[in-house]
Amino acid sequence: MSGNLSSLWKRLAKVEQRMADQARRAELANCNCIRSPWMTVAMTGQPEKFEAEMNHRCPSHGFRRLGRIMHICFIDPDGTAEPDPRLDELIATYDAGLAQADREQANDSQES
Numbered sequence: 001m002s003g004n005l006s007s008l009w010k011r012l013a014k015v016e017q018r019m020a021d022q023a024r025r026a027e028l029a030n031c032n033c034i035r036s037p038w039m040t041v042a043m044t045g046q047p048e049k050f051e052a053e054m055n056h057r058c059p060s061h062g063f064r065r066l067g068r069i070m071h072i073c074f075i076d077p078d079g080t081a082e083p084d085p086r087l088d089e090l091i092a093t094y095d096a097g098l099a100q101a102d103r104e105q106a107n108d109s110q111e112s
């Protein structure tokens, strides 16, 4: 009797695990994150393009990862880089959001 009950619990746990895996796969099917080595270009003088990429949300993760950020800037003939404070600010905001998303993901995987 107790043997039957414990095998029933084991089967139930397997079914639960399978359902959780299926739900997770379905959730990840909608993911639109960009993963390294893919990248997103952040070009000096075009902060709005990077901002548009940043403003997309991932249906699976909330925060959308943009892979490696390729920051392209132009060097003037005098050797100085053309500044783009708006783009620098956007990249810093993205980096902070990414660090936050990494922390949340680490917490989630500890809980389950």
Ligand SMILES: [Zn+2]
Pocket: 031, 032, 033, 058, 059, 060, 061, 062, 063, 064, 065
């Ligand atoms: Zn995603």
